Amino acid sequence: MEIEENAALIVVDVQKGFDDGGFWGRRDNPAAEGNMALLIDRWRETERPVVFVRHDSWQEESPLAAGGAGNAFKDFVEERRGRGAGPELLVTKTVNSAFYGEPDLDAWLRGAGVRQIVIVGIQTNMCNETTARMGGNLGYEVVFPLDAMHTFDLAGPFGWTATAEELTRATAVSLHGGRFARVVGTRDVLSAA
Template sequence: MEIAANAALVVIDVQKGFEEEEFWGRRNNPGAERNMAALIDAWQGSGRPVVFVRHESAAGSRSPLRRGHTGHDFKDFVEERRGRGQDRGRELLVTKSVNSAFYGEPDLDAWLKGAGIEQIVLVGIQTNMCNETTARMAGNLGYRVLFVLDAMHTFDLAGPFGWTATADELSRATAVSLEGGGFARVVTAQEVLEAAGR
């Protein structure tokens, strides 16, 4: 695996609202945050660009990610790391209200293209929602996408016809769909850290 010198780490929706288990249900991958933090540190240490994405649900909604609610804030380990790349113009904050980070403000695609970035590394929350949607769109836009499966998590989910899927089942389905469909390469945090350090 090769990590470009200007590959962007895109950190999606790592917000306190996702800690409200009564709203979301059972999650998977308890080590996700540790891997996210290690990747942010590696990216900032190498001078590579980091994009922090925040989901902003409407103020009147029940979502823990709504504006004005404490769940809208980034988790502490992310907030502590924000700002380290700004002096080099290597950090961006994107705010969105839909699944894809490419439909936010400022325009992520324009920022990446303006910086000549062709490879992105995705981490964050949730695996099968905003992360998968962003990866699919990135693939369609021509980016080389690394999807770091153990640096993200999701929640058990109920769907139609009485069907349910666990967080692990949803993560596996996402991984198979993305890599099998040619949208992204699914990798581990350790693989990325090793490649980024070469």
């Protein structure tokens, strides 16, 4: 695998509100944050572009509600923002895809000549997957390090439920098998970057 010199790392919704286990439930991949930090650090060291995405929920009861304590980035992300010579962008959004935020992510990436994006963050099967699908549709080469993200158990229709691990596997198979993204591990990306 090759990581391009100007590949953009897109860090999706790594916010304190996702630590509210009473709201979200059981999560998978306790190593996610450590892997995200490794990737952010590598992007900083190599002066590649980093995009930090924040979900500003309009729902007052959401742990991610705009203006609430849970809306803030987790400390390990906040400590890394603004600390590097490479380009950096903050995108805020109210929906799943980082491509429907402000400022316009697609315009910023194209303006910088970026063709390859690496997506990490929270949640695997929600905002990460949606951003990856849109990125693929827009013509980007999408790299999806599965161990640098996590999600939560989820209830669906008809009394169905899926564990976080099942949702992660389904996302990986769907994105990789459907050719929306290349699903890899953090070590693969670090070795190539």
